[in-house]
Amino acid sequence: MKGIVQSFGGCIELVSGGPDKGACFSLLLPLIEGRTALIKSNVMQPVEGDGAWILLVDDREDVLETYTLILESLNYQVIAAAGGEKAIELFTLHRERIALLVTDVVMPKMSGPALAGELRRMKPELPVIFVSANSFADDQSLVVENSSFIRKPFSIEDISYQIATILNVA
Structure with a gap:
C-alpha cells in the first residue's frame, strides 16, 4: 500500500499503535479537482481519456477505490x-x-488471465x-494478443499511457 500511495504523490503517517494494539494510519493524497489531476512528472504527462468504459477488477476494495478515482x-x-465472478456479471450487463478490461493477475477464485479468457469468449476483441505486484507476472506468457502488463504500484502517467496505447487514444 505504501508504494501505491507514494506513486500518487501521497504519504502514510502512523497515527497511533503499538505492540499488541494494532495500528491506525493516516493516508494523505493530492487533491484531484474535476477530471484533471494536479500531479507532475519529469517523465511525461498523463494522457487524458476519451470517456471509454473500463471494467476494473481487483479483489481488494481499497485498490478498487483508489484506481477508480485515478481512472475517472x-x-x-x-x-x-471485486473479483472475477462479479466482473462476469457486470460485463454481461454492459x-x-x-x-x-483492467484486471489484477492474482485473485482468489478466478485469476485475471482466467477472467480475461471468459470475457473474451463473449467479446473476442476485448x-x-x-496488473500485478508479483515479480513472476513479468512473464510475457501472460501477455496475449491485444493485451499488456503493468506492474503495481504504477504512476498515473504509466497507466494513462498504457490505456491510451491499447485503446489507440494517444
Missing part, C-alpha cells in the same frame, strides 16, 4: 468489480459499452491490461 480523473467511465 483521466476521463474514463469505470465499472469496478458488454457493448465496455472498451477495456483489450486487456493485466
Whole structure:
C-alpha cells in the first residue's frame, strides 16, 4: 500500500499503535479537482481519456477505490468489480459499452488471465491490461494478443499511457 500511495504523490503517517494494539494510519493524497489531476512528472504527462468504459477488477476494495478515482480523473467511465465472478456479471450487463478490461493477475477464485479468457469468449476483441505486484507476472506468457502488463504500484502517467496505447487514444 505504501508504494501505491507514494506513486500518487501521497504519504502514510502512523497515527497511533503499538505492540499488541494494532495500528491506525493516516493516508494523505493530492487533491484531484474535476477530471484533471494536479500531479507532475519529469517523465511525461498523463494522457487524458476519451470517456471509454473500463471494467476494473481487483479483489481488494481499497485498490478498487483508489484506481477508480485515478481512472475517472483521466476521463474514463469505470465499472469496478471485486473479483472475477462479479466482473462476469457486470460485463454481461454492459458488454457493448465496455472498451477495456483492467484486471489484477492474482485473485482468489478466478485469476485475471482466467477472467480475461471468459470475457473474451463473449467479446473476442476485448483489450486487456493485466496488473500485478508479483515479480513472476513479468512473464510475457501472460501477455496475449491485444493485451499488456503493468506492474503495481504504477504512476498515473504509466497507466494513462498504457490505456491510451491499447485503446489507440494517444
